[in-house]
Amino acid sequence: MPGKYTVVNNYRLLNTQQQAEANDERMDRGITTHVSPGSTLIAAMGDHWKPQCFEAVKQMAYHTWEAGCEVCFYEEPDRCYNPFDAIGSMRNMAYWRAIREGWEYLLYVDNDVMPPPDALEKLLARRLPIIAPILRYLNDEDHGISQARMEFGNGLVMVGSCLLSFLLIRTSVFLPWATSPFWGNEIGDDEAYHFAKLDMIGHRPFIDTNVVVEVKSPPHFPLDERLTGGVNGDKAGEAGQAPQGADVPAGEADADTKAQQVPRLWTPS
16 A cells, blocks of 8 residues: 555645744754654643633643644643642643654643743744743742742753643653653652652753743642641541632542543644
8 A cells, every 4th residue: 555655654744834944953953853843732730720821821722823833732630539639640641641642742731820822832942852931920929949930031941850830841751651650649749859750861851031931829839738737647638528728629529520521622723
């Protein structure tokens, strides 16, 4: 069936100038090309969106599509029984999906981020395996989590670890863990521990200080006493309930029901 193989051999989604330039640059540098340069699976961790955040991420996806990159924006079903206790499992499901479906990049987004429309486009233009923007919290506090507060406009900065609220990773980075989970579920063990694992295979994250993403709620790291029951040993949800004062969105009570939800898919039309 020579005709079939000819079609496959010539299949390149270089239907935009940006994709063509990216492909030519890789060819010149001897870097392995991808069938769809810059294609990105945007994986939202759950569906408990802060006001205006869903629309902001959707607009970013649409802008990136218009700029010439294939994108798919979906919500990973919430598998948490208590707040945030299965985020690692959700992140694992997202990168396994990205590998299985052949996306070049995976973008993790939390439900409380408000990226500008061109945030993903700018990060993709850096052609780096792991990259994130500056995160700015609306209360303007310097939370200082795993990275120092950075000033805008200083270009690329290599760091040891970074927050996962808005993180772009080349899917091939996860290939050593294609059949085993990479992320753990403990609140607060995501950043330094997991980035040390990536460092051992030659990858360190970069921060693009020319890109800023606003975040509407503070991160829960280290252990947030409000969500874990405090430092006196009280565990969240021992009787199937969240601790008093926890901000648990409606519909998050039954883990089995949440795990069976079909994720919403959104692609530009």
